[in-house]
Amino acid sequence: MAEADGKAQKDAGRGGGRLCCICQARKPALKRPKTLQQICRECFYAVFEAEIHEVIVENRLFKPGERIAIGASGGKDSTVLAYVLSELNQRHNYGLDLFLLSVDEGITGYRDDSLETVKRNEMQYGLPLKIVSYKDLYGWTMDEIVKMIGMKNNCTFCGVFRRQALDRGAAMLKVDKLATGHNADDIAETVLLNILRGDIARLSRCTSITTGEDGPIPRCKPFKYTYEKEIVIYPLTPISFYYYFSTECIYSPNAYRGFAREFIKDLERIRPRAILDIIRSGENFRISTSTRMPEQGTCERCGYISSQKWCKACVLLEGLNKGLPKLGIGRTRGPNAEPKQDQMPNGSRSMASKQCGTLDF
């Protein structure tokens, strides 16, 4: 895109000759979905970073001296998050020790590529990287799991295992908190999905910027109010000094064709502020505090937090190891002798777009 810069002169007329409404000097390069302002690239970087700093400060996401893991998938959100956090940490003296934490699901041709990106980030930002793998933690790679159970339901395994793997990785790094790259579009989508699924407990906490404060490792979402569009544009700088990898999981190739995501994008086109409005709705829902999740205990087997006798991962694992991979999925009964399910009913086309490849809420 370097070539494009030389043409800036020529293009001045095409934008209607307007100037950036922040600096009033340069030609605008994008329209901010959040404010509808037309601003130039330089002002965009400044305001993008400043807003995230503001969110971090206002919500007291970090305390000086804390060790923070950044959940890094190699995708756009976590890559931009890693960069911005390390920048802000230096610029504003947060005093944080930052780490990259990645999960290797063991998906040939998908995760090994994106892990290369994360390793590159480790070098570029000088952030120590920890990779935890399903193979090490559970004895199974996703490739092996799919070989055993087929293409159906494998997202259940992946989701449950990933959530726990991140917590275990964070514990190994001895961090105080885990920061994830969920953006405003993701959160708006989650609000809608929880309404569509009837999940009032998740609905009540999915808009919290920090979650799991009662659990082993609290998680926070510094991009809660950041539009996906801006995260995608952000790395497209002429001085492109880092990479980001983008692809979809090979085991869930149509995941991003989800209804809900498409709906969010349709909404954004008619009314960009709708994404923040959905988040605001989620924050303001009147949900009585008695509608909380069941009490948390610990898994008898592995010691991970669980509301059941065994945690979900142990149930799934037991099934795999016994050759009964349906255990813990859908209506089948596992050691907890209670029906449970995480799946959308009747295995029809998925409504969610990013249940794969993203970090679990």
Place this chain on the structure above:
Amino acid sequence: MHLTLEFGGGLELLCDAVKIHDVHVEPPVGSEKMTMRDLLLWVQKNLIKERPEMFIKGDTVRPGVLVLVNDCDWELSGQLDTTLEEKDVVVFISTLHGG
């Protein structure tokens, strides 16, 4: 007219996994200028090999596809009515990819 088209965020998979296409496009018969509307039709016909619904919805790009003309958000230049010129660089990025 020579244009450089760049596909990213997974859209390259719709056109033989090639990210950058240097192409030669002519304005439609009877028209002097080439607009983004014309280019989208051309791309759909000549570059998109599969799942066109991932790229186009109605007469424009599918919501969630970002378009930059010479590094500039096409929402500023009139979207479909943006006039293209020789050696312009047009970038299409899907934001609907994993995080």
Place this chain on the structure above:
Amino acid sequence: MSCDASSCQSSNCHRNGDATRPRHALPPVDDLAALCLKCKSARPFSSSSSAVGGGREDDARFCADCFRSNLFGKFRHSVISNAMISPADNVLVAFSGGPASRVALQFVHEMQYKVQRDFDASRDRSLRVFGVGVAFIDESSAYSVPMEEANKVREDIRWIVSSLSPPEKELHIFPLEEIYSNGLNNGKEKLMELLDMAGDATGKEDLLVHLRVLSLQKIATDNGYTRVVLGSCTSKIACHVITATVKGQGYSLPADIQYADARWDVPVVLPLRDCLEQEIDTLCHLESLKTTDLPHKESLSTINTLVSSFVALLQKENPSRESTIVRTAGKLTPFHFNRIPELKDDNVPLATRRRQKRSSLKLNGSLSSESFCPICYGPVNPTAHSLSVENTDQPRCNIFVDSCCLSCRFQILPQDPSQMEHFMELWPQTFVTGPKQQARSLHLSSLREQIQDCLLSDSDNES
């Protein structure tokens, strides 16, 4: 329908919902193959029903009679268990001409007819028969519908209502511009001007809805009605849940989706809350119930039309989706006014009062502290709502803007502050001092007092 919220583990709830059968449905029966699921004697009308409405499996296996009694049963259950209509009531049915309000009208009529019959047959005649009136809000001027077409629709409405007697029902045809009841003839122009001020297409649609609600209240209070019956069905409510969420109205949402809404002088009730649009369409088809509609252009793409097609798509993919959406939103905490006020009348039978006790909602927060947006009458979230910094000399339109919810400020109020004064002139005055205004203005002043202690940042809300 919904499980006990306190003990509900949502995932199970979800499971139950998605295996849905209607609340009053029967336990699963052994395969009696081709016979009606309920009476096991008649043939189901399934083949035609799937063509009509896609039908849920259970419905499709009902015969026409059982399908109807099942649907009527849902209506009756909502009416009775929420004490929507008592013998002393005078009920105004809002009839748009569309299928849902047509079915509401039909069912209310049947209920009234039966009570009348029992009354005529009884010896002591102690129980009164509730009265029924019908309101048609004529929006033809807002949509610029040609005169002949509007006349035709009004004729249809008259014909439908007159066919539903005895007992006779008074019909109120109310041109929307009559909200300007100032005796002058410029109502139409004022209405058009007001609608044009809402710059946002979605806002304009919503403004019409708000004006319609206010018109119904006006008809009801002017004519001594004690209830307003709306035909809102599950599908419509599901769409409202999503649109309200998308517009940032998460706080006020639970106020709109309950069986009863007594924030108005005349309480509004939703007896078709548990009936699906498909079922309603099927009934209209089966019984050839005449419906009519003002021909108006679909506005291009608004939040409302986008949500409708989204929900329709989801419903097609999973026939219990709409019910699940409404059930989720039903778990949000309702407001104190989401119930019919306690009956004090000694004439009311004990059973009705008892039922009402049982159905009364668990209330949250203090009783009368709610403040309402003067445009949409939605309760305004006191913690998220920010008033601009206290200034006693504030022009009255600033106070008006401040008391509006964020959603109305964005999509209905003119974006140019200099137009605000004019907007307020156009806003129908009858209703600015409308229902529950007292509580609202009281609250406004108390809010202004509170603001000293807690100056809220509005950066999130304004961004």
